[in-house]
Amino acid sequence: xxxxxxxxxxxxxxxxxxxxxxxxxxxxxxxxxxxxxxxxxxxxxxxxxxxxxxxxxxxxxxxxxxxxxxxxxxxxxxxxxxxxxxxxxxxxxxxxxxxxxxxxxxxxxxxxxxxxxxxxxxxxxxxxxxxxxxxxxxxxxxxxxxxxxxxxxxxxxxxxxxxxxxxxxxxxxxxxxxxxxxxxxxxxxxxxxxxxxxxxxxxxxxxxxxxxxxxxxxxxxxxxxxxxxxxxxxxxxxxxxxxxxxxxxxxxxxxxxxxxxxxxxxxxxxxxx
Amino acid sequence: xxxxxxxxxxxxxxxxxxxxxxxxxxxxxxxxxxxxxxxxxxxxxxxxxxxxxxxxxxxxxxxxxxxxxxxxxxxxxxxxxxxxxxxxxxxxxxxxxxxxxxxxxxxxxxxxxxxxxxxxxxxxxxxxxxxxxxxxxxxxxxxxxxxxxxxxxxxxxxxxxxxxxxxxxxxxxxxxxxxxxxxxxxxxxxxxxxxxxxxxxxxxxxxxxxxxxxxxxxxxxxxxxxxxxxxxxxxxxxxxxxxxxxxxxxxxxxxxxxxxxxxxxxxxxxxxxxxxxxxxxxxxxxxxxxxxxxxxxxxxxxxxxxxxxxxxxxxxxxxxxxxxxxxxxxxxxxxxxxxxxxxxxxxxxxxxxxxxxxxxxxxxxxxxxxxxxxxxxx
Numbered sequence: 001x002x003x004x005x006x007x008x009x010x011x012x013x014x015x016x017x018x019x020x021x022x023x024x025x026x027x028x029x030x031x032x033x034x035x036x037x038x039x040x041x042x043x044x045x046x047x048x049x050x051x052x053x054x055x056x057x058x059x060x061x062x063x064x065x066x067x068x069x070x071x072x073x074x075x076x077x078x079x080x081x082x083x084x085x086x087x088x089x090x091x092x093x094x095x096x097x098x099x100x101x102x103x104x105x106x107x108x109x110x111x112x113x114x115x116x117x118x119x120x121x122x123x124x125x126x127x128x129x130x131x132x133x134x135x136x137x138x139x140x141x142x143x144x145x146x147x148x149x150x151x152x153x154x155x156x157x158x159x160x161x162x163x164x165x166x167x168x169x170x171x172x173x174x175x176x177x178x179x180x181x182x183x184x185x186x187x188x189x190x191x192x193x194x195x196x197x198x199x200x201x202x203x204x205x206x207x208x209x210x211x212x213x214x215x216x217x218x219x220x221x222x223x224x225x226x227x228x229x230x231x232x233x234x235x236x237x238x239x240x241x242x243x244x245x246x247x248x249x250x251x252x253x254x255x256x257x258x259x260x261x262x263x264x265x266x267x268x269x270x271x272x273x
Numbered sequence: 274x275x276x277x278x279x280x281x282x283x284x285x286x287x288x289x290x291x292x293x294x295x296x297x298x299x300x301x302x303x304x305x306x307x308x309x310x311x312x313x314x315x316x317x318x319x320x321x322x323x324x325x326x327x328x329x330x331x332x333x334x335x336x337x338x339x340x341x342x343x344x345x346x347x348x349x350x351x352x353x354x355x356x357x358x359x360x361x362x363x364x365x366x367x368x369x370x371x372x373x374x375x376x377x378x379x380x381x382x383x384x385x386x387x388x389x390x391x392x393x394x395x396x397x398x399x400x401x402x403x404x405x406x407x408x409x410x411x412x413x414x415x416x417x418x419x420x421x422x423x424x425x426x427x428x429x430x431x432x433x434x435x436x437x438x439x440x441x442x443x444x445x446x447x448x449x450x451x452x453x454x455x456x457x458x459x460x461x462x463x464x465x466x467x468x469x470x471x472x473x474x475x476x477x478x479x480x481x482x483x484x485x486x487x488x489x490x491x492x493x494x495x496x497x498x499x500x501x502x503x504x505x506x507x508x509x510x511x512x513x514x515x516x517x518x519x520x521x522x523x524x525x526x527x528x529x530x531x532x533x534x535x536x537x538x539x540x541x542x543x544x545x546x547x548x549x550x551x552x553x554x555x556x557x558x559x560x561x562x563x564x565x566x567x568x569x570x571x572x573x574x575x576x577x578x579x580x581x582x583x584x585x586x587x588x589x590x591x592x593x594x595x596x597x598x599x600x601x602x603x604x605x606x607x608x609x610x611x612x613x614x615x616x617x618x619x620x621x622x623x624x625x626x627x628x629x630x631x632x633x634x635x636x637x638x639x640x641x642x643x644x645x646x647x648x649x650x651x
Contacts, residue, residue, distance in 0.1 A: 043644070044644075045643070045644050045645075045647050045648065048647075108528075112517075112528060113466060113515060113517065113527075113528040113529075114526050114527040114528045130466055131466055131512075132466065132514075132515055132516055135515070135516040135517055136516065136651075216516065217472060217473055217516060217517065217518030218470070218473050218516035218518075218650050219473065219516070219646060219647040219650050219651055220473065220475070220476075220647065221647065221651065228476075229473070229475055229476050231378070231382070232375075232376045232378045232379050232382070232476065233376070233378055233475060233476045234376045234377035234378045234399070234400045234402065234403050234476065234477060234478050235402065235474065235475055235476060235477065235478060235481050235639055235642070236475055236476075236639055236643055237378065237402060237403065237406050238406065
């Protein structure tokens with residue numbers, strides 16, 4: 001019985017919306033069955049948004065995972081009760097959640113067309129970094145990295161902490177070098193959690209909406225913005241269910257990612273607990 | 274359970290959730306509205322103030338409701354800030370303004386999703402395309418000034434009535450960029466990274482009209498807007514185009530020194546940027562009107578109708594005019610001498626004959642934009 005509140009919560013906020021989205025993706029305006037919403041997604045200009053969503057999610061996930069892993073390694077090998085670790089983990093806890101409009105605004109105010117840094121560089125050294133890169137896919141990758149790196153630190157740190165110093169000592173006792181240790185012990189053990197974290201970062205970027213919405217107002221180049229267009233456009237009307245079909249596509253992508261992640265978690269848990 | 278029943282079941286659940294979460298003040302309003310229930314019931318079906326026994330009775334009924342829900346009315350859009358203040362000052366009715374930056378489609382979505390709650394929008398200010406596609410959601414109503422409005426600008430029973438309009442224009446900060454003499458001037462290097470639209474043309478009506486203007490100005494027409502799309506594509510290649518959505522804030526902080534927008538929205542920027550000027554290109558004057566409608570399920574039906582009476586009164590029309598919009602009764606008011614002459618004189622000068630796109634032309638334009646816009650500016 002104790003699980004009832006949890007099931008009610010999941011039912012109301014996860015299962016019910018998913019059912020609504022999946023069902024409505026196959027309905028037309030008169031609630032009749034149709035495949036038109038799905039065929040509309042197949043049109044070039046919409047299917048391209050899935051590709052660019054994939055590219056920026058992958059790019060920001062790789063950047064976040066690599067830099068985050070390095071930072072996490074520095075933290076993990078430092079003093080476990082030291083001030084550096086305290087400061088970095090709590091900063092990461094805050095920054096990993098610092099997405100959305102506030103983050104977009106921070107970047108616009110700093111490096112946007114009339115941003116603080118932009119104008120300062122123009123006035124002092126005469127370098128012009130203005131231009132539109134911030135409002136395009138390049139800008140999104142940079143801005144997303146801002147919350148991806150701290151998130152990576154948070155999810156990868158427990159895995160690094162799980163690596164026992166005894167394993168290294170065992171390697172050395174058996175006559176292995178540092179290279180042997182990394183190649184045969186640490187790397188194989190850390191690969192599943194690293195890939196799992198990479199997938200989590202990918203899903204995180206894939207579903208991010210508010211940051212992109214605040215930055216990009218032209219062309220809806222990624223799927224969440226394409227959904228916005230379908231739901232709120234005052235020009236192209238009656239496409240609400242196309243939006244649901246797009247959301248269905250996102251659910252499928254995220255489901256695949258999560259299934260892979262679950263598999264990797266299982267692999268990782270053999271060693272790290 | 275059929276799919277349809279399942280969906281409506283979820284919707285009802287959501288509606289219950291929403292009404293359960295509404296603030297406790299709904300108790301007091303429900304008692305006051307039950308006292309006024311006789312008048313409110315009439316107000317729901319009243320097609321004019323006469324049906325309720327005249328304007329006085331409408332005012333009494335609306336005051337009893339005490340509240341009006343509006344949506345997607347930015348205070349700096351056609352002077353809506355003052356219009357709302359004026360209405361509250363005159364009748365003592367609180368105006369709840371939701372989602373000021375929402376789109377016309379957001380308004381329709383709110384009417385559907387908040388149906389039956391006391392937070393649903395009472396009145397709507399929407400683009401013509403959205404108005405024509407959703408007439409089943411509106412209540413017919415004719416204000417006292419109904420006769421002043423041309424037949425082409427209203428639905429015969431009053432389901433929608435055009436309210437104010439203007440012309441597509443180029444606004445620019447004369448301190449930062451040279452004055453453009455044509456639309457094509459914007460391709461020059463002086464405008465690098467400075468030219469913005471008020472939104473994405475596949476989403477926002479105002480931006481769509483910006484593309485229409487570019488089409489006509491570059492030798493295209495309203496029937497075939499490909500020249501307009503090409504122009505923005507060139508603007509993107511020359512580096513002039515900035516994908517930032519223009520707003521009062523971006524104009525104020527200098528991110529968008531050149532903006533395609535309705536002339537009545539440009540006028541509002543002068544108070545933030547005194548050097549802001551408005552340019553209407555010759556022979557490429559594209560006009561457009563917005564429309565008013567009353568939600569058929571308005572939670573405050575009398576206040577909704579009184580709001581319409583206020584908007585179409587000389588006072589309401591002059592407030593829009595003060596915001597730089599051209600109110601629908603302007604010609605009649607000029608004849609009657611009730612127009613705000615100073616505000617009328619401040620409107621930007623129109624050279625050549627304005628063109629108003631038809632629904633067919635807009636339909637064709639949308640098809641081109643849906644598939645071609647993202648490609649043109651990427």
